[in-house]
Amino acid sequence: xxxxxxxxxxxxxxxxxxxxxxxxxxxxxxxxxxxxxxxxxxxxxxxxxxxxxxxxxxxxxxxxxxxxxxxxxxxxxxxxxxxxxxxxxxxxxxxxxxxxxxxxxxxxxxxxxxxxxxxxxxxxxxxxxxxxxxxxxxxxxxxxxxxxxxxxxxxxxxxxxxxxxxxxxxxxxxxxxxxxxxxxxxxxxxxxxxxxxxxxxxxxxxxxxxxxxxxxxxxxxxxxxxxxxxxxxxxxxxxxxxxxxxxxxxxxxxxxxxxxxxxxxxxxxxxxxxxxxxxxxxxxxxxxxxxxxxxxxx
Amino acid sequence: xxxxxxxxxxxxxxxxxxxxxxxxxxxxxxxxxxxxxxxxxxxxxxxxxxxxxxxxxxxxxxxxxxxxxxxxxxxxxxxxxxxxxxxxxxxxxxxxxxxxxxxxxxxxxxxxxxxxxxxxxxxxxxxxxxxxxxxxxxxxxxxxxxxxxxxxxxxxxxxxxxxxxxxxxxxxxxxxxxxxxxxxxxxxxxxxxxxxxxxxxxxxxxxxxxxxxxxxxxxxxxxxxxxxxxxxxxxxxxxxxxxxxxxxxxxxxxxxxxxxxxxxxxxxxxxxxxxxxxxxxxxxxxxxxxxxxxxxxxxxxx
Numbered sequence: 001x002x003x004x005x006x007x008x009x010x011x012x013x014x015x016x017x018x019x020x021x022x023x024x025x026x027x028x029x030x031x032x033x034x035x036x037x038x039x040x041x042x043x044x045x046x047x048x049x050x051x052x053x054x055x056x057x058x059x060x061x062x063x064x065x066x067x068x069x070x071x072x073x074x075x076x077x078x079x080x081x082x083x084x085x086x087x088x089x090x091x092x093x094x095x096x097x098x099x100x101x102x103x104x105x106x107x108x109x110x111x112x113x114x115x116x117x118x119x120x121x122x123x124x125x126x127x128x129x130x131x132x133x134x135x136x137x138x139x140x141x142x143x144x145x146x147x148x149x150x151x152x153x154x155x156x157x158x159x160x161x162x163x164x165x166x167x168x169x170x171x172x173x174x175x176x177x178x179x180x181x182x183x184x185x186x187x188x189x190x191x192x193x194x195x196x197x198x199x200x201x202x203x204x205x206x207x208x209x210x211x212x213x214x215x216x217x218x219x220x221x222x223x224x225x226x227x228x229x230x231x232x233x234x235x236x237x238x239x240x241x242x243x244x245x246x247x248x249x250x251x252x253x254x255x256x257x258x259x260x261x262x263x264x265x266x267x268x269x270x271x272x273x274x275x276x277x278x279x280x281x282x283x284x285x286x287x288x289x290x291x292x293x294x295x296x297x298x
Numbered sequence: 299x300x301x302x303x304x305x306x307x308x309x310x311x312x313x314x315x316x317x318x319x320x321x322x323x324x325x326x327x328x329x330x331x332x333x334x335x336x337x338x339x340x341x342x343x344x345x346x347x348x349x350x351x352x353x354x355x356x357x358x359x360x361x362x363x364x365x366x367x368x369x370x371x372x373x374x375x376x377x378x379x380x381x382x383x384x385x386x387x388x389x390x391x392x393x394x395x396x397x398x399x400x401x402x403x404x405x406x407x408x409x410x411x412x413x414x415x416x417x418x419x420x421x422x423x424x425x426x427x428x429x430x431x432x433x434x435x436x437x438x439x440x441x442x443x444x445x446x447x448x449x450x451x452x453x454x455x456x457x458x459x460x461x462x463x464x465x466x467x468x469x470x471x472x473x474x475x476x477x478x479x480x481x482x483x484x485x486x487x488x489x490x491x492x493x494x495x496x497x498x499x500x501x502x503x504x505x506x507x508x509x510x511x512x513x514x515x516x517x518x519x520x521x522x523x524x525x526x527x528x529x530x531x532x533x534x535x536x537x538x539x540x541x542x543x544x545x546x547x548x549x550x551x552x553x554x555x556x557x558x559x560x561x562x563x564x565x566x567x568x569x570x571x572x573x574x575x576x577x578x579x580x581x582x583x584x585x586x587x588x589x590x591x592x593x594x595x596x597x598x599x600x
Contacts, residue, residue: 017493024495028404034396035413038469041462042420048435049427096324103321119590121328126516126586127579128523130550131335133557134575138338142563159331166328192317220424223525223550227557249426249526256430256530259450264434271427278422 049275053268061269066234066251070262075270078251081150081230081238082219082277085247088154089218093165094211100162101169101207106195125163132160133227141228148229150238150245156228157218165214172206173199205292209285216281220274222249248274339579342572349566355573361536363552363567364559370570372577374536378453378546379578382528383521385457385542386464390517393461394468395510401469402476403498414470421466428459429530437531451533451545459527464517471516475509476502512589519585523578525550549578 014020064074100121108114136156146152176199184198200207229243230250238245248270255267347355350370358371397417401410437455441448448454479502487497503510533545534555547555556571 020493020496024493027495027498028400031396031400031404034393035400037393038397038420038465039416042416044435045423045427045431045462048431052434096327099321099324100327103318103325107318107321108325117325117329120332122590123583123586124328124332126519126582127335128525128550128582130523130525130553131339131575131579131582134553134572135331135335135338137557138342139334162331163328166325190314192314216422220422220426222424222426223554226554229557249424252430253426253526253530256426256433259433264430267430268434271430274424274427278424282422 049268049271052265053270053272056265056269057272062273066254070266073266075248075251075273077234077237078246078248078270079273081234081245082247082249082274084150084238084245085154085157086215086219088151089157089161090211090215092154092158093161093214097162097165097211097214098169098207100166101173102195102200104166105170105173106199107191121163121166125167129160129221130223130227132156133224135159136224136228148231148243152228153225153230153245153247156224157221160221160224161214161218164217165210168210168213169203169207172203172210175206176202205289208292209289212281212285212288216278216285219247219277219281220249222247222253225250226253248277335579339572339576342569343576346566346569346573349569350573359538361547361552363536363556363570368566370566370573372549372574374538375547375549375552375574376577377538377540378532378536379522379548379550381453381540381542381546382456382460382532382548383518383524385453386460386521386524387514387518389458389461390465390468390521391514394465394513394517395472397465397469398472398476398510398513399498399503402473403494403502417466417469420462421470423463424526425463425524426526426530428463428527431462432456432459432527432531445543448543449545451531451535453532453542453544453546456528456532456548457542459531460521460524463524463527464520467520468513468517471513472506472510475506475513478509479505508593508595512593515585515589515592519582519589522585523550523582525554529554549574553578 060072061074062079063076064072065077066075067073104114104118104121108117133156136152136159140146140152140155141148144152146155180198180202181194184194189197225247230246231244234244234246252267252270252274255263255270258264355370355372357373358369359373360369360371361374362369397413401413401417405413432455433450436458437448437450437452440458441452441454445454483501483505484497487501492500528548529551532548532551534547534551535545536547536552537544539546552574553571556567561567561571
């Protein structure tokens with residue numbers, strides 16, 4: 001037991017119960033104040049964005065391209081770019097991430113190599129996203145010669161998202177009870193048959209939730225895409241293998257950097273679109289979890 | 299799943315091994331990424347240090363990457379980064395800890411069910427959105443009325459938005475640490491006549507201290523690596539100062555500035571990008587490892 005009182009801070013007994021209780025009340029008051037401050041911040045943030053952005057959010061904005069004339073500006077190229085990137089990231093990370101999680105949870109023995117793999121993934125999740133951008137610039141854009149294409153951007157974001165997805169999938173696999181595996185082994189199934197036929201279906205809701213939340217994270221990332229060459233002013237729809245694309249966060253970055261009031265409003269409107277996309281993805285994750293896990297109760 | 303030919307026929311071991319090999323390969327991508335990041339940063343950073351002596355980089359007090367004469371003393375960038383991160387923690391530690399303690403010790407299950415998603419919501423806000431908040435509200439409305447003579451970009455604005463960003467991290471990680479303290483400890487203290495506050499302060503908080511420290515170190519690492527919010531809030535003015543009303547430039551902001559401009563590959567600015575990236579990587583890696591160490595070293599075993 002390592003609960004101890006540090007030397008020199010011996011607890012002196014305070015006999016006045018009223019005073020002791022008052023100290024508690026004051027402390028709880030401070031805690032509530034902190035929670036209140038957080039909630040207030042969130043409300044101010046949302047109000048600041050919505051009050052500026054909503055009036056600008058119309059069909060013209062959703063179907064138009066960025067323009068110097070703010071009343072005709074829109075986000076279509078950025079919106080399409082964001083959706084394409086999100087889908088590509090999901091397609092790339094899904095097989096690799098789930099396979100890695102299966103290996104680490106179902107196959108890996110407690111060897112030195114496997115411990116290394118595990119700590120490594122935990123540490124990768126802590127690397128700043130801009131460092132992934134530098135890596136993507138060196139590896140995909142220049143090394144593999146992909147140039148500043150949407151594919152290079154998607155690959156870079158995939159590397160960034162992969163640790164998050166692996167950790168989420170590992171948790172989903174770990175939540176499947178041992179008995180489920182043992183029953184399958186007892187029927188003579190090989191390890192892969194156990195995983196494919198028994199463990200994976202049971203872990204599917206958790207894994208799917210993980211991938212959708214990873215997508216939600218990917219569409220909000222900005223910094224790595226600046227490094228791998230997403231451009232700020234794109235008026236055409238992106239072609240995945242040709243240079244020149246943009247995504248919502250980059251478009252927001254460009255408009256937000258312009259101090260003129262109209263551009264600030266454009267940024268707020270684009271943020272609204274981005275937040276709606278993220279809310280939709282999160283709701284989808286909740287829905288899938290509720291749907292698929294209904295008949296999987298243990 | 300079964301082969302029809304023989305009743306006890308099993309999948310060939312070859313196939314099982316192939317599957318396992320593919321799975322192992324996927325798991326190894328993490329290590330390959332780490333190695334790749336280190337190699338890429340090192341190669342270009344070494345090139346940079348051929349042109350700019352390491353001593354000048356580490357101890358130089360002037361950073362001028364785009365205006366001649368070029369000077370590459372990293373101290374202004376490093377202090378700018380630490381100043382913003384320090385200010386962010388000054389805001390996030392009390393807010394995050396108090397929220398974490400409230401969630402773990404005081405909140406009813408129903409309140410927690412509402413508050414936790416709200417925290418996750420704040421944690422999930424894209425950082426460029428907080429940058430917009432800085433440029434559109436924090437600097438021109440909040441700070442302009444509170445701090446006389448402050449400009450459009452300041453350490454203060456950056457510290458505030460990064461503080462908002464890392465508060466949920468401290469809150470949820472320290473909540474986890476507090477909830478991991480076993481019931482029996484609390485009950486022992488209550489049985490001896492301690493009030494609720496005394497239990498939290500004298501028993502639960504010290505027992506969870508390692509986890510709380512780890513959450514703060516992780517928040518520091520996040521704040522140091524934070525990019526978009528800082529770029530929009532703090533500006534691009536690399537100077538050696540401790541005045542929080544001033545505009546500075548952080549390491550991440552420099553990297554963004556260089557990649558937004560038309561910097562030709564092979565130029566000294568392009569190489570400086572990798573040197574600064576390597577510095578950033580080393581700092582966050584050190585913080586992450588320290589946080590792991592704190593958890594392992596001071597973990598209370600029950």
